[in-house]
Amino acid sequence: MYQYSEQDHQLLLERVEQFRGQVQRRLSGQLSEDEFKQQRLRNGLYLQLHAYMLRVAIPYGLLSAEQMRTLAHIARKYDKGYGHFSTRQNIQYNWPQLEDVPDILDDLAAVEMHAIQTSGNCIRNTTSDPLAGVARDEIEDPRPYCELIRQWSTFHPEFNFLPRKFKIAVSGAIGDRAAVAVHDIGLRLVEGPEGENGFEIYVGGGLGRTPMIGKLIRPFLPKEDMLTYLEAILRVYNQLGRRDNLYKARIKILVHETGEEKFRELVEEEWQKIKATGLYLREQDVERIKGFFKDPDYETLPDTDAEFENQLLSNPEFARWADKNIELHKQSGYRVVYLSLKSANQPPGDVTADQMDAVADLADKYSLGQIRTTHRQNLVLSDVKLQDLPALWQELKALDLATPNYNHVTDIISCPGLDYCALATARSIPISKAITDRFDDYDFVNDLGDVSINISGCINACGHHHVANIGILGVNKKGEEVYQLTLGGSAREDASIGKIIGPAFDADQIVDAIGDVLNVYLENREEPEETFLATYRRLGQDPFKERLYG
Amino acid sequence: MGNYIKDRKPATDEWMPFTGLEDNDTLPSGDIYVPLEEWLTRRESLLARNSRLGVSLSNTDDVSLLIPDLERLDLVVLEFPKMADGRAFTQARLLRERFGFKGEIRATGDVLHDQLFYMQRCGFDAFEIRDGQDVDGSLKAFTEMTVTYQPAADEEFPIWRRED
Numbered sequence: 001m002y003q004y005s006e007q008d009h010q011l012l013l014e015r016v017e018q019f020r021g022q023v024q025r026r027l028s029g030q031l032s033e034d035e036f037k038q039q040r041l042r043n044g045l046y047l048q049l050h051a052y053m054l055r056v057a058i059p060y061g062l063l064s065a066e067q068m069r070t071l072a073h074i075a076r077k078y079d080k081g082y083g084h085f086s087t088r089q090n091i092q093y094n095w096p097q098l099e100d101v102p103d104i105l106d107d108l109a110a111v112e113m114h115a116i117q118t119s120g121n122c123i124r125n126t127t128s129d130p131l132a133g134v135a136r137d138e139i140e141d142p143r144p145y146c147e148l149i150r151q152w153s154t155f156h157p158e159f160n161f162l163p164r165k166f167k168i169a170v171s172g173a174i175g176d177r178a179a180v181a182v183h184d185i186g187l188r189l190v191e192g193p194e195g196e197n198g199f200e201i202y203v204g205g206g207l208g209r210t211p212m213i214g215k216l217i218r219p220f221l222p223k224e225d226m227l228t229y230l231e232a233i234l235r236v237y238n239q240l241g242r243r244d245n246l247y248k249a250r251i252k253i254l255v256h257e258t259g260e261e262k263f264r265e266l267v268e269e270e271w272q273k274i275k276a277t278g279l280y281l282r283e284q285d286v287e288r289i290k291g292f293f294k295d296p297d298y299e300t301l302p303d304t305d306a307e308f309e310n311q312l313l314s315n316p317e318f319a320r321w322a323d324k325n326i327e328l329h330k331q332s333g334y335r336v337v338y339l340s341l342k343s344a345n346q347p348p349g350d351v352t353a354d355q356m357d358a359v360a361d362l363a364d365k366y367s368l369g370q371i372r373t374t375h376r377q378n379l380v381l382s383d384v385k386l387q388d389l390p391a392l393w394q395e396l397k398a399l400d401l402a403t404p405n406y407n408h409v410t411d412i413i414s415c416p417g418l419d420y421c422a423l424a425t426a427r428s429i430p431i432s433k434a435i436t437d438r439f440d441d442y443d444f445v446n447d448l449g450d451v452s453i454n455i456s457g458c459i460n461a462c463g464h465h466h467v468a469n470i471g472i473l474g475v476n477k478k479g480e481e482v483y484q485l486t487l488g489g490s491a492r493e494d495a496s497i498g499k500i501i502g503p504a505f506d507a508d509q510i511v512d513a514i515g516d517v518l519n520v521y522l523e524n525r526e527e528p529e530e531t532f533l534a535t536y537r538r539l540g541q542d543p544f545k546e547r548l549y550g
Numbered sequence: 551m552g553n554y555i556k557d558r559k560p561a562t563d564e565w566m567p568f569t570g571l572e573d574n575d576t577l578p579s580g581d582i583y584v585p586l587e588e589w590l591t592r593r594e595s596l597l598a599r600n601s602r603l604g605v606s607l608s609n610t611d612d613v614s615l616l617i618p619d620l621e622r623l624d625l626v627v628l629e630f631p632k633m634a635d636g637r638a639f640t641q642a643r644l645l646r647e648r649f650g651f652k653g654e655i656r657a658t659g660d661v662l663h664d665q666l667f668y669m670q671r672c673g674f675d676a677f678e679i680r681d682g683q684d685v686d687g688s689l690k691a692f693t694e695m696t697v698t699y700q701p702a703a704d705e706e707f708p709i710w711r712r713e714d
Contacts, residue, residue, distance in 0.1 A: 007709060011697035018694050022664070030684065038633055039664050121634065151699045151709065157671035158643055158702065161636025227708075238640050273648065278707035279700070285710050 001062050001370065002147050002292045004112045011154070012109040015116060019043050020102040027099070042122060042160065044115030045101060048422050054093045054101060055118040056108060060128035060146040060170075061089035061373040065360040068371055070111045072356035078104050083356070085341060085349040087413055087464055088167065089127045089373040090118055094420055116154060121162045123153035123234070127169045129177045130374040133293060134382045136330050140189045140197050142172035144289040145226060148281070152227050159234045163241035164249035166234070167206075174493070179375050181205045181214045181495035182467055184251045185233060190220065198222045203233060203263070204255035207461035211497045212252045217264045224281040225271075231279060232271035236263070296368050296383065301333025305386040318393055320442055324404035326389065333386050337367075339379040339396060340403040340411065344436045347429040348414040349377035358399050366392050375491070376413055376452075378406065408445050409453060409518070410436045413464055417457030417474065418481075424457035426474025426481035427507075431455055434511045439518075448518060451532040452491075467491035469533050470517060471498045472510065483510040487517065487544060488536045501541055502549050516547045553679040556654070558670075558692045560685055563678075565604060565625060583625050586611050597622060604654075609637035613644050620651045628674070630659035639672045646673030646703040663688035667695050673703035 004012075019039070026036040037047075044055040056071070063071075071091055075083045078100050079093045086092055096104060108114055118125055126149045133141045149168060153159070159166070171178040172189040180186025186202035199221045205214030221229055233251075240258070242248045255263045311318045327336040339359065341349050351359075359379060363371045366388045367381035374380060379401075384392060396402035405411045412435060415421065417428030432455055439445060454468030458475070465471030471486035482504040489498030505513045518532075520543050525535045536544070554563040568582040583604025589596065596603060597619075604625025605616060616623065626645060628638040638657065645651040656676040657669050662683060669677065670692060679685050699709045 007697045011695070011699075014695050014697065021690070021694070035633070035662065154699050155668070155695070156700055157668040157698075158639045159636075160668050161634055161639065161665075235640055239637055243635055243637075277701060278705075278711060282711075288710065 001064065002059075002143075002289070008112070009109075012112070012114050015043075015114065016102060016105045016109055019105060023098065023102055038120070041120035042117060043101075043105070044118035045098075046119060046422075048094065048420055049418075050420070051095050052098055052101070053420070054096045054104065054115060055086070056091050056093070056113060056115050057118045057125040058089050058091060058113075058373055059150050060126055060132070060143055061130050062132075062143070063371045063373065064111075065363045065369045065371065067111045067113055068356050068360040068363070070107055070113065072353040072360070074104055074107060075353040075356065081354075082350055082352045084347070084416065085351065085373050085377050085379070087375055087377060087462070088125060089130075089375065090125055091373070092416075094416070119165070120160075121164050121166075122160045123156060123162075123166045123168065126150055126153070127167070127178055127183075127375065129171050129173055130372040130380045131177060131327070131336055131382065132172060132372075133295070134329050134331070134334075134336055135173045135175075135177075136328050137174040138172050138330070139174065139191060140172045141290075141293055142170040142178075142187075142189060143293045144286060145172075145187070145189075145223070146170050147289050147292070148227065148286070149230065152230070152279070156234075159238060162234075162238055163243045164246070164251075166237075166251070168230070176491075176493040176495070177375065179464075179467065179491040179495075182207055182211075182464070182491060183214065185230065186214050187226070192220050192222070196222075199226060201229065201233075203267075204252040205495075206250050206252045207464060207466050208250070209247060209459045209461070210250075210252065211461065211466040212256065213495050213497060214252075215255055215260045217255075217260065217267065223286065224283070225275060227279040227281060228275045228277065229267075229271055231274060232267050235270055236266045240266070295331075298331045298334065298383075299385070301385065301387075303332040303386070305333075305389075308386050308389055311390045315390075317397075318390060320404040320446070321393055321397075321402050322389065323446075324408060325402065325406045326384075329383070331383075335384050335386055335389060337381045337384050337389070337392065337396075338374075338406040339381065339401045340405055341378050341401070342405055342411050342436070343400045343403045344410075344433070344440060345400055347416075348412050348432055351379075355399055355401065358395070359401070362392065362395055376407075376411060378411070404442065405445060407450050407452070409439050409448050409451050410445060411452070412436065413452070413454040413468070415455065415457050415463035417455075417463075421457060421462075423460055424474070425459075425476040426457050426483070428455040428457040428463055428472075428474060431472060431474070431483065431507070431510060435514060438511050438515065447522070447528070449528070449531055451518075451521075453514070454489075464491060465489075466497050467495065468498060469531075469536070470514060472514075475504065477504065481507055483507065485510075485513060485517070485548075487541065488533065490533055494533075499541065501544055513548055517544055520544050520547050553681060553683070553685055555666075555677040555679060555685065555689070557675055558689065560689075561676075565602075567606065567627075581624070583627055586615065589619075590615065593619070606658075607638075607641065609635060609641065611641075613641045613649070616645075616651075617649055620645075620649055620653075623651070624653040625656060626651065626653065627656045627658055630657060630661055630665070633660045633662060633665065635660075639668065642669070642672040642674050643703055663691050666691035671698065671702040671704050
């Protein structure tokens with residue numbers, strides 16, 4: 001993974017000192033809460049319902065074991081013993097004290113981590129594919145490009161006070177595991193006309209109260225032009241993005257109101273003026289960064305293992321887990337392992353300090369000392385030998401991280417909701433728990449196959465309900481928390497926005513409603529291989545409406 | 551004024567803002583700056599003055615309108631109506647980097663310690679700090695951050711190309 005240079009370290013140390021000064025100016029009353037807000041938000045610090053919330057960046061979702069141990073230490077020392085992994089591959093702490101935050105940032109800086117630009121109207125942490133570098137369907141490893149974007153966007157002097165927050169995701173594979181279509185800018189590595197790789201550039205995707213799928217504004221951008229092109233897009237947005245209405249300030253609204261064609265012209269016109277500047281990426285600039293992401297020295301192994309096969313046949317519990325939570329690896333004899341953060345005993349994405357420490361140890365023992373975080377709020381050990389899977393499974397099971405549900409009905413994305421969040425209008429975590437408790441039968445979960453449920457506790461849609469096959473949006477209606485159902489969304493390469501199916505359900509009805517929706521699917525699918533989404537797209541809303549409201 | 555910083559030091563502001571040219575036949579002596587609109591309508595008579603001249607822009611004005619006069623102008627004032635409104639960062643970079651303006655680029659409005667680092671990188675060299683702020687304390691902004699990754703008005707190349 002990327003190793004910090006002396007200057008990268010220097011920048012973090014300076015930033016911590018600067019923030020310490022800002023906290024002091026706030027505590028001494030020199031800065032009003034409103035003025036301090038502008039500063040703390042650029043350092044990932046939100047004021048929530050009960051306390052401050054600190055969001056720590058995990059660049060493109062990649063962590064070393066040592067970094068994970070520091071996250072555990074912070075959870076233990078400054079928080080209530082746990083952290084929450086978010087849909088943008090970051091980690092959030094819900095209970096830090098303001099005066100402790102500079103010390104937390106010091107601890108993070110010691111392991112090359114920070115909270116820079118994890119909030120505020122600036123370019124946020126760049127996210128990517130959790131299987132980057134190991135996926136079989138990969139065209140090219142996206143991480144070097146993510147790292148270049150990280151450097152370019154960190155304290156960008158022109159783009160730190162944008163109309164609104166700005167999120168970038170990069171995918172390098174055929175399958176999209178980074179939800180690029182619902183980002184302000186999504187980049188997908190593709191093979192170009194001459195056989196060389198470049199990017200598809202999508203602009204203006206996003207969720208919130210106006211969900212939109214990103215528009216393909218450039219079907220092929222040579223890699224060396226990546227940063228100049230991003231700069232051109234951001235410059236157009238900084239000048240023309242709306243600042244009169246918070247809810248119309250994202251770039252998706254600018255693209256929509258300007259028109260795709262005109263917006264493309266504006267970007268291209270600006271880009272022509274800057275494409276030959278210092279931001280142009282020379283081959284050696286990219287190669288140098290690629291050097292940090294070289295393949296590890298994999299052992300030459302057969303893609304079969306006697307003990308693994310034996311366990312598959314003799315141990316049904318292991319076989320279930322292996323069927324659901326491991327994935328093929330580009331290297332023979334290795335597998336990718338998903339650590340499910342979706343057991344019935346913890347809110348989605350939550351991990352205790354002890355679990356974090358244990359995962360760090362497992363990464364050292366079985367997976368080359370690295371951990372990845374995913375868009376769907378799980379963790380990944382990316383380089384596990386086939387022969388180690390039974391032992392790893394035993395340890396994960398003991399940690400409650402082996403629920404066999406990856407990409408299945410109980411692999412729920414949920415925002416923190418009204419239990420923590422100042423913006424929320426309804427609770428999400430209890431709904432997620434009720435669904436997980438109801439559908440706890442493995443055979444039923446298995447039979448349903450690939451299906452996604454996402455829950456948001458308000459219209460801001462942090463739980464990505466719009467792009468779930470089954471989305472749940474909690475709203476407050478005359479003092480009651482009620483839940484709207486949307487069906488047919490997808491965050492993958494076939495991205496789409498789900499549609500509201502009808503009137504909202506009460507909290508005590510929503511789980512039954514989900515059950516009805518799932519049953520309509522099971523009764524109507526043409527074959528077991530037809531997924532929920534495929535069935536829904538074939539049938540439309542009617543049979544679901546009929547069952548729910550008929 | 552007491553809230554004016556030039557070239558990283560507190561300084562005395564020698565410029566006088568002036569508006570309402572239509573109603574005034576006699577202009578004050580000394581260095582004045584006028585809003586873009588008045589500059590464009592009274593350009594000829596202003597150019598005939600024997601003083602330094604400046605123009606102030608709102609952050610929605612098109613800076614390229616000044617291109618023909620940048621040789622003659624000594625000051626462009628750019629506005630931050632609210633800290634969160636960062637449009638003038640782009641205006642400053644265009645003036646310095648694209649149009650090669652050599653005179654003073656001044657930030658006015660909601661200007662605090664915490665934006666100065668970004669502003670100087672975009673080409674601002676003068677600042678009217680908002681009233682009630684600690685001007686001396688805010689000078690730290692010019693030295694507390696020393697690492698910069700991207701090209702801007704102060705650096706032609708990103709950090710990975712400076713080592714060559």
